[in-house]
Amino acid sequence: MMNKSLISVVTDGDRAMLRDIKYVIPYAKHRLCSWHLSRNAQANIGDPKFTAAFSKCMASWWTTEEFDVQWCSVVSEFNVEKHPWVIEKGNTRHLWAQAYLTGHFFSNICSTQRCESMNASLAIALKHKKTYLDIVHAIEDVISRMRMNKVKADYLSSQTKPF
Structure with a gap:
């Protein structure tokens, strides 16, 4: 990250993570999911x-x-x-x-759902894979799908009227 520290982190509230976050990245603002x-x-x-x-x-x-x-x-x-x-x-x-x-940057993220969704997608994709190459392709597919969803969301956000 080019020697830049995290400024915010979102977790599920695990006590060990709370403790470690305070120790490892003490200046990051912590938010619960x-x-x-x-x-x-x-x-x-x-x-x-x-x-x-x-x-x-x-x-x-x-x-x-x-x-x-x-x-x-x-x-x-x-x-x-x-x-x-x-x-x-x-x-x-x-x-x-x-x-x-308020006043702390979280990039509009208030949930760990995206991370957990990615983990679930990878787990499904990797369940039946046999070789390292298969695993790499599965990861690439998941990332590609996520990027496409972001492009679609960005397009809809810029081309449609708010409710």
Whole structure:
């Protein structure tokens, strides 16, 4: 990377990764994956309405003060003030709430989904490959498909009107 340090990183919240990121790239801004957070909200609280309210808190471009008011309102509305997962998320809001991440560059990425999607595509492609050459071709195919999808998305973005 021509001696340039990472300035941002998105992870699923793995504790070992959190620790290592602080050690290896201490100046990078860390963000938790929105997809994993939404999934964990549903798994821990079990109420789709809470998950929707949590996702709104996560993605809204509020000030930190507005976020804090909204977060307290959501936590109170669903009566989850004492839930350990909710307490932890409140304490780590600087890692997932857009209000606390404003001003940091993430290239519009808030999820590890693209990386996981690529891993899944490669796993499928590599499952039946026998030689190193087959593996190289499978990787090239996946990368080519990703590049084509980006070209299509760029074209649609520049040639269509927003909703």
